[in-house]
Amino acid sequence: xxxxxxxxxxxxxxxxxxxxxxxxxxxxxxxxxxxxxxxxxxxxxxxxxxxxxxxxxxxxxxxxxxxxxxxxxxxxxxxxxxxxxxxxxxxxxxxxxxxxxxxxxxxxxxxxxxxxxxxxxxxxxxxxxxxxxxxxxxxxxxxxxxxxxxxxxxxxxxxxxxxxxxxxxxxxxxxxxxxxxxxxxxxxxxxxxxxxxxxxxxxxxxxxxxxxxxxxxxxxxxxxxxxxxxxxxxxxxxxxxxxx
Amino acid sequence: xxxxxxxxxxxxxxxxxxxxxxxxxxxxxxxxxxxxxxxxxxxxxxxxxxxxxxxxxxxxxxxxxxxxxxxxxxxxxxxxxxxxxxxxxxxxxxxxxxxxxxxxxxxxxxxxxxxxxxxxxxxxxxxxxxxxxxxxxxxxxxxxxxxxxxxxxxxxxxxxxxxxxxxxxxxxxxxxxxxxxxxxxxxxxxxxxxxxxxxxxxxxxxxxxxxxxxxxxxxxxxxxxxxxxxxxxxxxxxxxxxxx
DNA sequence: TTTAAATGTCTATTGATATAGACAACCATA
DNA sequence: TATGGTTGTCTATATCAATAGACATTTAAA
Numbered sequence: 001x002x003x004x005x006x007x008x009x010x011x012x013x014x015x016x017x018x019x020x021x022x023x024x025x026x027x028x029x030x031x032x033x034x035x036x037x038x039x040x041x042x043x044x045x046x047x048x049x050x051x052x053x054x055x056x057x058x059x060x061x062x063x064x065x066x067x068x069x070x071x072x073x074x075x076x077x078x079x080x081x082x083x084x085x086x087x088x089x090x091x092x093x094x095x096x097x098x099x100x101x102x103x104x105x106x107x108x109x110x111x112x113x114x115x116x117x118x119x120x121x122x123x124x125x126x127x128x129x130x131x132x133x134x135x136x137x138x139x140x141x142x143x144x145x146x147x148x149x150x151x152x153x154x155x156x157x158x159x160x161x162x163x164x165x166x167x168x169x170x171x172x173x174x175x176x177x178x179x180x181x182x183x184x185x186x187x188x189x190x191x192x193x194x195x196x197x198x199x200x201x202x203x204x205x206x207x208x209x210x211x212x213x214x215x216x217x218x219x220x221x222x223x224x225x226x227x228x229x230x231x232x233x234x235x236x237x238x239x240x241x242x243x244x
Numbered sequence: 245x246x247x248x249x250x251x252x253x254x255x256x257x258x259x260x261x262x263x264x265x266x267x268x269x270x271x272x273x274x275x276x277x278x279x280x281x282x283x284x285x286x287x288x289x290x291x292x293x294x295x296x297x298x299x300x301x302x303x304x305x306x307x308x309x310x311x312x313x314x315x316x317x318x319x320x321x322x323x324x325x326x327x328x329x330x331x332x333x334x335x336x337x338x339x340x341x342x343x344x345x346x347x348x349x350x351x352x353x354x355x356x357x358x359x360x361x362x363x364x365x366x367x368x369x370x371x372x373x374x375x376x377x378x379x380x381x382x383x384x385x386x387x388x389x390x391x392x393x394x395x396x397x398x399x400x401x402x403x404x405x406x407x408x409x410x411x412x413x414x415x416x417x418x419x420x421x422x423x424x425x426x427x428x429x430x431x432x433x434x435x436x437x438x439x440x441x442x443x444x445x446x447x448x449x450x451x452x453x454x455x456x457x458x459x460x461x462x463x464x465x466x467x468x469x470x471x472x473x474x475x476x477x478x479x480x481x482x483x484x485x486x487x488x
Numbered sequence: 489t490t491t492a493a494a495t496g497t498c499t500a501t502t503g504a505t506a507t508a509g510a511c512a513a514c515c516a517t518a
Numbered sequence: 519t520a521t522g523g524t525t526g527t528c529t530a531t532a533t534c535a536a537t538a539g540a541c542a543t544t545t546a547a548a
């Protein structure tokens with residue numbers, strides 16, 4: 001980690017830029033030898049800023065629960081995590097990361113009915129205007145929110161999927177009850193953008209944070225589309241893995 | 245686009261948050277009817293900020309070449325684009341987006357020799373400390389930079405790949421000359437982060453911008469690793485597509 | 489027990505960010 | 519040509535962000 005330069009007068013405060021970099025370094029395992037962040041004076045030298053600016057950055061990370069400062073000793077790393085999400089034909093939320101965390105949980109934020117827009121209709125291979133069930137869900141791993149998804153299902157086949165999901169907390173189980181024994185991922189589109197207001201609240205992010213956006217189409221074993229979803233992940237908590 | 249709330253005192257200036265949102269809206273096609281951004285006073289009302297703050301946001305977008313303000317008329321949308329990169333066993337830079345743009349070009353920024361770190365050695369299935377060739381390349385589409393990559397190749401097989409790449413401008417062609425008739429993508433890891441200093445200059449981004457990071461392993465048809473690369477894409481110019 | 493090294497707290501100052509208001513300059517159109 | 523709507527420019531003020539320095543407090547090790 002050589003001399004890192006920081007951008008000034010860009011609308012992003014130095015302390016926030018530095019906080020982002022330190023968080024990345026922690027997730028990358030740069031300070032794993034002693035489990036501590038370098039002293040404030042050292043960081044101030046490395047980043048070329050005042051020690052108070054470093055303190056602001058560390059205070060923000062402490063607020064997130066990533067580090068904890070102990071007077072006289074130093075600043076300890078409390079938590080580091082970046083979950084790895086495999087993206088394959090068998091992509092599912094909980095199974096993919098099940099071996100990386102102690103506990104996963106999905107909760108239903110909202111549900112309702114939509115009519116298929118031209119875009120949704122094309123993806124799900126149904127008529128525009130056809131009725132759809134919309135589920136908005138929040139995925140947790142070890143009690144921390146990691147993903148926020150909106151899914152659409154053709155209403156004719158999955159009219160009461162919201163009810164079943166509310167009980168089981170699992171798309172896979174809901175599909176099974178509705179006669180879809182298995183399903184596979186057809187295509188996934190991945191983009192990245194800044195967190196919007198919903199991301200900030202649901203995923204507990206701070207403004208300027210990044211979300212990875214995955215738009216996915218699932219189909220049953222007869223290759224009939226059953227689910228189109230747009231999932232938003234806190235970028236500093238996850239990594240997508242594509243196995244070919 | 246209902247009343248959008250903006251976060252204050254978070255280390256990210258209001259004008260930058262607003263610029264990011266307007267850029268997203270433009271890419272999403274929200275203002276496609278008349279090709280213009282709403283008037284400054286309207287935006288000021290929508291975001292609940294002063295008109296001068298909106299002007300700072302629009303000035304930043306004008307600097308990026310995304311909008312152009314015309315006194316007396318309004319603020320015109322100059323450009324919106326997001327290239328789609330397919331990620332599959334046959335992922336290549338130019339072929340994937342060839343039908344989306346008129347011209348693609350790759351140029352060599354730098355090359356050199358490295359010794360394999362433990363991480364690189366594991367990926368390429370060679371001994372740690374073994375010699376590697378490092379290529380740093382910049383990918384353009386229609387004269388705009390979109391990706392910035394660092395690749396490593398085992399030096400014993402590909403000792404003079406830099407020379408050949410410099411002439412041909414293509415990894416695929418360089419591999420062919422060195423006896424690798426074909427190669428496939430084994431795995432791709434995708435993350436997102438804030439642009440660093442190199443991204444800002446090479447990809448012509450402004451601070452706070454997002455880069456999609458793809459770490460990829462390519463192997464020849466005998467499944468022997470031939471290339472490990474870390475590519476950084478301007479997130480507002482590309483989209484990854486995973487076909488399963 | 490002393491000392492060095494680390495975080496915690498305080499004051500003061502400068503520059504960037506945001507608000508507020510007023511008016512000029514320009515464009516399209518009635 | 520007159521008018522309404524839009525961007526451009528200016529002044530003034532308040533708050534946030536960053537620097538600078540000094541010193542207190544705590545911890546671990548000499």
